[in-house]
Amino acid sequence: MTWLVTGGAGFIGSALCHYLADVSDAPIIVVDKLTYAGNRASIEGLxxxxxxxxxxxxIVDQSRMTDLVAETRPAAIFHLAAETHVDRSIDGPADFVSTNLGGTGAMLEAARAYHGGLSGDQRDAFRFVHVSTDEVFGSLGEEGAFRETTPYAPSSPYSASKAGADHLARAWHHTYGLPVIVSNCSNNYxxxxxxxxxxxxxxxxxxAGEPMPVYGSGLNVRDWLHAEDHARALLIMAQTGTPGETYCVGGGAERTNLQIVETICRLMDERFPEAAPHQRLITFVEDRPGHDYRYAxxxxxxxxxxxxxxxxxxETGLAETVDWYLANDSWWRPLQERVYRGQRLGRTA
Known part of the structure; x- marks a missing residue:
């Protein structure tokens, strides 16, 4: 048995790879373009x-993806490769259309060619787990929560491209019988x-003691899910989920953006009391264009x-996350030096 993970050098993809390595002896094949957000350091230990x-x-290279899937013969494909940052999609939507739509189409076709050649238990067990986002549902008001039956209403180039990819995945199930499972998750950390x-x-x-930019009033609400909890959900879907079904995955931890930033300041106060209060660094900046108010x-x-x-x-997960970044500057400092210095993105209305 082999697992194939697209985007496995990214954030959620690498969390999934580490989890699969912890709970299974199966080989893991990662396909990743290693764009700015794909970091080999995230999986080099594995x-x-x-x-x-x-x-x-x-993943847009359909011929290569078809050959790779045929060669590796996975028990499941976890499709996480995507452009994911809303601000970057505002600045440059073309990459989101190409990767999220074109890449998903190529992976579905590669999986269809492979699945068509399987038989018996292997055919019955194979799954294509398409990993998406709750942002495809648009924005909520003060009440309610997204569920599997919520109509789609994407509002950014990112969420629109992911919504289109979800529709492709479901179409390949209904038209071709490909055993697709769609996951829509909340914000991961x-x-x-x-x-x-x-x-x-x-x-x-x-x-760094730099201004901490908070969009608008900071009252936009997100539901937060730890990436390892998400990884566990994805493996459960691959093993026991029903083909053609969608599963919404959330952490049940709604917080405003301002609450998140204030909590980080408090945690940093505890770790660096000589620099307290860190809350003095909070700076309110011009809001993101089309900023969705609330997800749940x-x-x-x-x-x-x-x-x-x-x-x-x-609370426990966020404190552990702060400590991980404090202990792993060898992971993030090269990114700051070569790729992203923390500048504002997504200003174009």
Whole structure:
């Protein structure tokens, strides 16, 4: 049995690879283009032990993906490769259309060619787990939560491209019988997240004593899910999920962006009291264009049908995340020096 993970050098992808290596002896094949957000350092420990093989390739290359899937003969494909940052999608939507739509189409076709040649138990067991986001559902008001039946209403180039990819995945199931499972998750946090995202950006700004930029009033709400809890949910889907079904995965931890930043400041005060109060670094800046107000996930279906619930409470998980970044500057400092220095993105309306 082999697992194939697209985007396995990214944040959630690398969390999944580490989790698969912990709970299974199966070989792990990662296909990753190693763009700015794909970091080989996130999986090099698994490479060094021989548990994982990295194939540096672009998922848009359908011919190569077809050959790779045929060669590696995976029991499941976890499709996580994507452009994911809303601000970058505002600045340059073309990459999001190409990777998230074109790349997903290429992977689905590669999986269809492979699945068509399987028989018996191998055919019955194979799964294509398409990993998406709750942002495809648009924005919530003060009440309610997204669930599997929520109509799509994406509002950014990123979420629109992911919504299109979700529709492709479902179409390949309904038209071709490919055993696709779609996952829509809430905001993830944890180790090895590229520092353009809210939590690592604020940790590193705070550590450097730099202004911590909060969009608008800071009252936009997100539901936070630890990446390791998400990885566990994805493996459960691959092993016991029903083809053609969608599962919403959330951490049940709604917080405003301002609450997140204030909590990071408090944690940094505890670790560096000589620099307290870190809350003085909070700076309100011009809001993101089209900023969705609130996301929340109803994860009742995956709990009832597959028995999954998040294992980490948010306060513990966030404190562990802060400590990971403090202890692993060898992972993030090269990114700051060569790739991203913490500058504002997504200003174009």
């Amino acid at each position: 490479e060094a032990t021989g548990r994982l093989r990295l194939v540096e390739a672009d 944890g180790p090895r997240q590229f520092p353009e995202k809210l939590i690592p950006l604020m940790i590193l700004k705070c550590l 996930i109803d994860a009742g279906k995956i709990h009832r049908e597959l028995g999954w619930t998040p294992a980490r409470d948010f």
